[in-house]
Amino acid sequence: MRRAVLRAVIGNAALRRIAAGFAIFTMAEHATWIAVLVFAYGRGGTTEAGVIALVMLVPAAVLAPFAATAGDRFPRRRVLVAAYGIQAMTMLAAAAALLSGASALVIYALVAAASASIVLTRPVQGALLPHVVRHPDELTAANVVAGTIEGVAILVGPAIAGIVLATANPGTVFLLFGVLLAGSALLMIGLRVEPGPVGIALDEPVASAALDGIRTLRSEAGPRLVVAVVASAWILWGTVDVLSVMLAIDLLKIGEGGAGFLVSAIGAGGLIGSVGGLALVGRRRLAAPLLAGVVLWGLPLAGIGIAPEAAVAFAFVAVAGAGRALLDAAGRTLLQRVSTDDVLARILGALEGLQMAALALGSIAAPVLVLVLGPQGALIVAGLIMPTIAALAWRGLRAIDTGVVVPDERLDAIRSVPMFAPLAPAVVERLAAGATAWTASAGTAIITEGEAGDAFHLIVSGTVEVTIGGRVVRTEGPGDYFGEIALVRDIPRTATIVATTDVELLSIARDPFLAALTGHRASRTAAEAITTSRFAEPGPGS
Template identity: 40%
Template sequence: MTQTAAPQTAGVIDGARSAIAQSIRPLGAVFRNPALRRMQLALLGSLIGDWAYATAVAVFAYGVGGAKAVGFYFTVRLALMAVASPFFATLADRMPRRLVMIGCDLLRFVLVSAAAACLYVGTPAWPVFVLAGIASVSAAAFRPAQNAWMPSLADSTEELTAANGASSTLESLSFFIGPAIGAFLLTLTDVPTVFMLNAATFLWSALLVTGIHARPGSVAEEASRTEDDAEEQKPPAGVLRETAAGFRAVTSDRDILMVGSLLCAQTVVAGASAVFGVVLAVEILQTGPKGVGYIDSAFGVGAIIGGFVAIARAARRRLALDLSVGVILWSIPLLALWAWPHPATVFAAIVLMGFGNPLVDVNFATILQRITPDAVLGRVFGTVEGACIATMALGSLVMPLLIKVFGLGRGLGVLGAVIAVLVLPWLPRALRLDRDLAVPAGVPLLNAVPMFEPLTPATIENLARKLVRFEVPAGSVIVREGQESDRFFVVESGGVSVSHGDVLIRHEGPGDFFGEIGLLRDVPRTATVTADTDTVLQVLEREDFLDAVTGQSEARMAADAIVSRRIAL
């Protein structure tokens, strides 16, 4: 028996080492990227401060009105955030995302500092609660802006996934570090001091974000817009219509709806865990409420391991499947707790749930960043975030009823079964989405075209999916001078001759391109192109080419430079 267990243990250890090794390279790329490094450090400082601040607010509320005051404050806070998130996220699509993040940081700095000042001068409790609540609501645009900005800062899909993984891991770490710092400072100082620490972390975050600059020509960050561009981006209607665009994007796209539904299924359990975690500690661990700390620690261990695994699996491009598995790992352990109510089962179940958490967080963010149009990306994140906060509150409300009606074990079993039933029907669509998100064969060919270099990886992939392959026999005329300009061509194999009148201008081979002059200048073909040998071409239609190139300033500048150089020849 020992001999059998040893190879199994060694296999688990080797698998863990492999996952860590496979995640080191993309994580290294994230922190070598100055923009992503600043983003992660800004997020870490802000999250640690937030958790320390939440601890201090809970202590203050308990001192004012006991457990009822704590519960009332956090319930109202979650409700306000759920309602505000879709509205505030509109800012992430209407303004430069860097400015939105900085504005959120500075506003929270002012509000939390004001709350600390109220405590120092001894005002009544209500101004502190009001300022603290407004500070929470004012954060509603920060994460949507960050998530919507990230694709423009990453140089590849794997790097984007790794950046989301780093963010998830930092959130898990801050879950422990922040409250620990808050509790430690409260033993040495007082609540106002912890408030000021949180205010300082917002300044830290704002300063780091100030130094972040998007990749040239990116869609998501448009800090370099001209005034005319900004004018074109003004909302055509009121705030409600603009906010509704996020809801429409979620409900009209089945893939986005799937991602949002899976995430909400997980957050129902996350909200319920705030209740059943305490009951598990009391009834099964028999440690009393303080055992929640042990449960949280087990969750954190699983989350850190899961984060490495999620990043390591990024190259396999199974984002939607991994997301689904992550949600299932929040349901199956509940069934195990029903079947085997034992302390060992509690820790095993919580570790599995922690392991599944980054599979959900990392992959949901990456999928939305890749399938959502950039124009509504911030609002989609805000809509999904608002829904998740609402379903988290729902879970915390439903769990006490399940325990009262069925008891702890059966209540957990019912919750786990319901979540599993909600997830399983989405699996076929998840598998189909993963096939759609596979890297198209034409990506390397498009990456070699100079005018496409400023485009984000997601934009290149979308273009590659629109390529149409043409095989042209030797001697065939591909385009003729004076014809309508309707397509852009890239030579995959073979070769072509480009001539103007009777004059041969140049020969082009694999990786070269033609057709851009007529499209960009909106004129008929300026040259005749003939296949020298049997040639394979990849073709983009006029609208697809122009949308990609003219929609980003750096790409347009690169294209204009190529056109000017070729006309001069």
């Protein structure tokens, strides 16, 4: 099954196009980050590198939740085109400043703008992925493939930066990747995908819409814990970015380009982690691999602090990269599965903002750790952060796993309903997980004509009798469903449904039912067609 799922993902033209654009984006993100840190380090050492990292990341952290509202307000494909286009323009402007010898203030302002423009890509892409796959297992596979691509990009991007920095200057790095990102924008123009839900009215203020994502995280423990764990990994990422420059130049004596090659080794490890991540395909429980990735991301860096030798450093950062790839694939898949689709882009935007804030915190903490503990002590303490977080999060993540695991037969039953068939796999999985399985004894009135509708019902086994005004109009059995008319049209029940045998049912409450249908154009159209045809039949059934 795993091979079949991977073939389906690789054969998906929309996914291939998204992956190509994302590969360029990831290379650009990491290569230009190394370039600006080398520029800052050359001017003022670890302190200026850390401060500039903070200056670049704080605007990005603040902007991310607000920018991500575009992904729930407009078609996500168009937002992705705009994101790549803006990134290309800001990076080319930064390149012009660096190459022309502009003042440091101008250069840092432009690279901060380029950094801020990056925050839109991951939330929108993460919200788009569930709409281009056909099964929950394909969503896991798509995230694993994205992790593999990111690993390659983190390997190649900083390596390119290292080569360019050894022969030219940081401005050339920005110029190269600004041009490439323009290509990513062109790729997204040709993307064909069903628009995501319109979770935000066009006249709703951006600030209010952004706060909906934050309010969701405050009220829902599952998404909140996953976001906290995934975002915390970026504290270490920020520390590593700054310490890698210090490690390459001062401890390992491998020169400025060595910082790029160290980060490339993380990308190489990410490839290894992505291969291991293939084991996640078909696996519904993701807490254990997520936490294993968290631990592996941290501990090897503590090992470098104990033995700061070049060979050891490159090997250990590769292991850390494998852990990071594993935690990212498992964490993002779990978050997509536990978050509602109409607010998913904003939740991912909040995650992006927290990641930027965590990156800033790690970047500014690095010089403090070096000052207080020395280079080796700083690496040891930084490396122990993630195992501590894993220990604290273990119990909560196991509880989330239990809540999202849905038997295949229940998924298939929900998917068999025509109005649910067009929905993204993660949406179907949430509907199935939230559905109530129960048995109505023979003679039970499951719904009564004239009452308010509170749920949709799907028959798993047994038979029911449909009556209107006391007249029997038909019987229904396994695979049939009822209750949608009162919900879709907001009217009282149009029929009475009585169990003629013991009947096993799956029932979906009004709010999640309507949220799933009204947020998806094809499903909403299918539901309207079904209710219209039922009214045309003798005696509608719900």
